Amino acid sequence: MPYSGFRVIKEALSGHKGWTPAWRDPEPKPHYDIIIIGGGGHGLATAYYLAKEFSQHKIAVIEKGWIGGGNVGRNTTIIRSNYLLDGNEPFYEFSLRLWEGLEQDFNYNAMVSQRGILNLIHSDAQRDAYIRRGNAMLLNGADAELLSVEQVRREYPFLNFEDARFPIKGGLAQRRGGTVRHDAVAWGYARGADSRGVDIIQNCEVTGFRIENGQCKGVETSRGFIGAAKVGVAVAGNSSRVMAQAGMRLPIESHVLQAFVSEGLKPVLPGVITFGAGHFYCSQSDKGGLVFGGDIDGYNSYAQRGNLPVVEDVIEGGMALFPGLGRVRLLRMWGGVMDMSMDGSPIIDRTHIDGLYFNGGWCYGGFKATPASGWCFAHLLATDTPHPTATAYRFDRFEKGRMIDEKGMGAQPNLH
Amino acid sequence: MIINHPLLGPCDAQEFIYKGDARLIDRPDGMIEGAEAAFFDYAYLRDNPAGQHRELWFHEQGDRSWLVVTRNTVTHEITHVELARDVARKSGQSA
Numbered sequence: 108m109p110y111s112g113f114r115v116i117k118e119a120l121s122g123h124k125g126w127t128p129a130w131r132d133p134e135p136k137p138h139y140d141i142i143i144i145g146g147g148g149h150g151l152a153t154a155y156y157l158a159k160e161f162s163q164h165k166i167a168v169i170e171k172g173w174i175g176g177g178n179v180g181r182n183t184t185i186i187r188s189n190y191l192l193d194g195n196e197p198f199y200e201f202s203l204r205l206w207e208g209l210e211q212d213f214n215y216n217a218m219v220s221q222r223g224i225l226n227l228i229h230s231d232a233q234r235d236a237y238i239r240r241g242n243a244m245l246l247n248g249a250d251a252e253l254l255s256v257e258q259v260r261r262e263y264p265f266l267n268f269e270d271a272r273f274p275i276k277g278g279l280a281q282r283r284g285g286t287v288r289h290d291a292v293a294w295g296y297a298r299g300a301d302s303r304g305v306d307i308i309q310n311c312e313v314t315g316f317r318i319e320n321g322q323c324k325g326v327e328t329s330r331g332f333i334g335a336a337k338v339g340v341a342v343a344g345n346s347s348r349v350m351a352q353a354g355m356r357l358p359i360e361s362h363v364l365q366a367f368v369s370e371g372l373k374p375v376l377p378g379v380i381t382f383g384a385g386h387f388y389c390s391q392s393d394k395g396g397l398v399f400g401g402d403i404d405g406y407n408s409y410a411q412r413g414n415l416p417v418v419e420d421v422i423e424g425g426m427a428l429f430p431g432l433g434r435v436r437l438l439r440m441w442g443g444v445m446d447m448s449m450d451g452s453p454i455i456d457r458t459h460i461d462g463l464y465f466n467g468g469w470c471y472g473g474f475k476a477t478p479a480s481g482w483c484f485a486h487l488l489a490t491d492t493p494h495p496t497a498t499a500y501r502f503d504r505f506e507k508g509r510m511i512d513e514k515g516m517g518a519q520p521n522l523h
Numbered sequence: 524m525i526i527n528h529p530l531l532g533p534c535d536a537q538e539f540i541y542k543g544d545a546r547l548i549d550r551p552d553g554m555i556e557g558a559e560a561a562f563f564d565y566a567y568l569r570d571n572p573a574g575q576h577r578e579l580w581f582h583e584q585g586d587r588s589w590l591v592v593t594r595n596t597v598t599h600e601i602t603h604v605e606l607a608r609d610v611a612r613k614s615g616q617s618a
Contacts, residue, residue, distance in 0.1 A: 347571035356568040360543065361596070406541045407596045409573040414524060414599070416537045449567050505567040518566050521541060 109214045129294060130301035135308050138334035139167045141488055142326060144313050144349065145342035146170025148179035148289075148474065149466055151296035151307075152481020153341055153488070155213065158303035160482065161489035166305045167335075168297075169328060171312035175293030178344055181411075181443035182474040183366050183400045185379050185390060187224045187284035188249045191240045194499030194511035195452060196247040201496045202479030203249070203283060209478060215295030217287050218393060223378035224284030225259070227266075227428070228277040233383055237279040244281070254278045263380065267430050273384035284379060286390050286398075292477055316353045316463065323353070323462035339464040339488050341480075344444035345409075346467035353460060357467070358449040358505050360520040363408040363442045364400065364471050365417055369435045371395030380428070387424030389432075396438060399425060403445060403471065405521040412442040445471050451523030452511035455483050455493070455500040464488055465502070470523055526580060526592055527604050534585060542579035544569055545591045548611050573597055579607060 108114065118125050141157060143150045146168045157163040168174075186206050188199035210217050228234045234253075241251035259278045260268060268275045297307055308330075315327040316338070325334035342349050347357050376391040389399035401421030404413045418440065425432045448454065448468035453476070455466050466484045469476060483494035493500070499511055505518075516522040524536040551561035573596055580590045589607035594600065611617035 345573075347569070348573055351570075356564075356570060358567040358569070360569050360571050361573075406536075406594075407543070407571065407576055407578065408599065409597050410599055414536075506563050520543070 110216075129298040130307055133306045133308065135167065135169075135311065135328070135330055135333050136306065138165075138325070139306070140165040140335065141167075141337045141339065142333060142335040143168045143339045143341060144326065145340065146174035146297070146307060146309065147177045147341065147343070148175070148293050148296065148477040149343065149469075149480045149484065150341040151175075151293055151300055152477050153339060153466070153484040154305045154307075155296045155300040155303070156482045156485035157489060158300055158305055161485050163489055164304065166300075167333070168300065168305060168307045169311050169313060169326065169333070170307070170309045171329075173309050174297050174307060175290055178443045178445070178473060179293045179477070180290055181366065181441055182289055183388065183390070183398050184286045184289045184392070184474065185224065185284070185388065186219075186287055186475040187281055187379075188475075189224065189226065189240065189244055189251065189279070189281050189284065190513060191243050192511055192513055195513065196243055196249065198479055198483070198496040198500075199476065200244075200247050200249045201482070202476050205478035205482065206287065207283070209295070213295045213299035215291060215298060217291040217295050219285070219287050220393070221283050221285040222390075223280055223282045224381070225254070225263070225378060226279045226381045227259070227275055227383045228279065229273045229275060229384045231276070234277060241279050250281055250283050252280045252282065254280050262377065265375070265429065265431055266380070267428055270427060273427060286379065286392070288393075289474060296481070313349060313352070318353065318460055318463075321459075321461055323460050335462075337462050337464065337488055339466065339484060341466040341484065343446040343467045343469045343473055346446050346465070350465065353458070353463060355458065359446045359468050360407050361409055362403045362405065362445050362447045362521060363410055363413045364403045364445050365413040365421070365440060365442045366398070366400040367421065367440045368392070368399075368438050369397040370438050372397065372435065375431075382424050382428045385420075385424035385427060387421055387428060389425065389429065397432070397435060403447065403521060409444050410442065411444055445469070447520035447523060449505055449518040449520060450510035450512040451514055451516065453480070453500050454502055455480065455487060455497045456502045457487070457491070458502070524599055524601065526590065526601060528582065528585070528588075528590065529604055529606055530588070531586060534582070536580070538582060538584040539580040539590075540583045542581060545577040545579050545607070545610065546570075547579060548591075548607060548616055549614060550616065575602075
């Protein structure tokens with residue numbers, strides 16, 4: 108039964124006895140048309156759009172732990188489409204448009220809040236670069252607005268404008284950017300997929316692929332073999348480990364990224380801000396905590412926890428930009444494991460094995476991509492052709508020299 | 524993390540720059556048959572294991588030596604450190 112304000116009132120009057128679990132807990136069937144490995148945001152979104160938009164049936168999502176327990180529960184909840192390159196910007200703008208209609212679409216309150224994102228400018232060269240980026244965004248139908256330092260001061264008067272080394276010279280704003288309640292994204296997609304017949308199978312770890320004559324026939328799991336005509340892998344963070352079971356080596360390294368949340372405060376930060384001279388970004392959650400993060404630790408890691416040097420680096424960046432942060436107490440910090448690809452951009456593509464499809468390499472931009480990633484992966488799985496906004500996310504782009512390198516760092520994953 | 528430098532003793536990992544998988548020492552010969560495929564593999568593909576990982580660290584803020592560090596990527600525990608020069612000589616990549 109759909110969720111609504113009317114239903115909340117009705118249930119309140121009848122002792123809340125009518126609520127049922129938001130998704131089933133089914134036993135795995137022996138065979139499915141499509142199996143998605145990974146019950147995170149991207150995997151659940153893929154299953155949801157496969158069922159809803161591409162009229163596919165007999166779909167299962169297989170998750171080794173519980174759904175939404177990986178990076179969709181570990182990010183800094185920011186959505187935006189402020190990319191520069193042609194291979195990326197249409198895809199992220201498609202994603203932002205899907206975010207805008209998401210809650211009505213899957214009938215779940217994901218608290219999508221378009222409070223705006225502001226990239227701060229600290230030098231003339233950076234202003235030139237941001238003007239170029241803003242123009243690229245406008246050309247792709249996104250919104251972008253260049254703000255003078257006076258305009259930034261009106262909206263964020265508490266920032267450190269006169270810093271001797273990195274004074275604030277203005278900013279590039281995207282008003283349609285913002286934040287989303289991250290766990291609710293996983294739950295909303297799970298509920299929407301489940302209600303359309305998708306089996307969400309938790310506590311079921313994939314231990315191998317059954318590949319015969321170059322054709323993937325299904326997956327071996329901790330709960331037995333499950334057959335499938337097509338298998339889609341969406342396990343960013345663990346992509347190399349899972350795909351190694353199919354004999355593949357990927358252009359990906361796993362790195363740890365840390366994030367932080369402060370004690371709850373009264374509203375102080377109206378939107379998302381990013382420091383242009385160091386790696387620091389911050390927003391305020393609806394509960395009041397300042398949610399912030401910085402750069403990856405920089406060495407291969409599957410630990411889901413980082414080390415203190417990066418904590419210090421993030422806090423230094425925060426203090427340089429936002430001195431009031433020094434009076435705030437830190438409540439929690441955590442780490443997530445990122446698929447850092449060789450050019451900083453993702454992969455949504457078929458593999459050389461028939462019936463095996465891959466979605467990964469999201470670096471630390473995976474959360475904002477969730478709806479479009481799911482849609483485009485569903486498009487690929489259902490039609491065997493890439494979605495028009497995801498044609499550049501190919502496996503062979505490294506071999507062919509068609510990298511999508513937003514930062515221009517080359518094949519050095521910890522610099523993207 | 525503390526890296527036990529073979530010449531200098533224990534050093535903070537912050538003094539180092541991380542390069543990645545130590546297999547980068549084994550640079551393919553550009554003149555061989557199939558060099559293009561070998562360089563694609565060398566430049567872009569990684570094993571990326573969860574567990575023991577041999578990797579290159581550059582002591583930029585120290586003696587500027589390259590080290591091969593054996594570290595567990597799940598626990599961050601470092602079990603072995605050697606000079607990359609010695610590793611390269613053993614594999615015939617350096618005189």
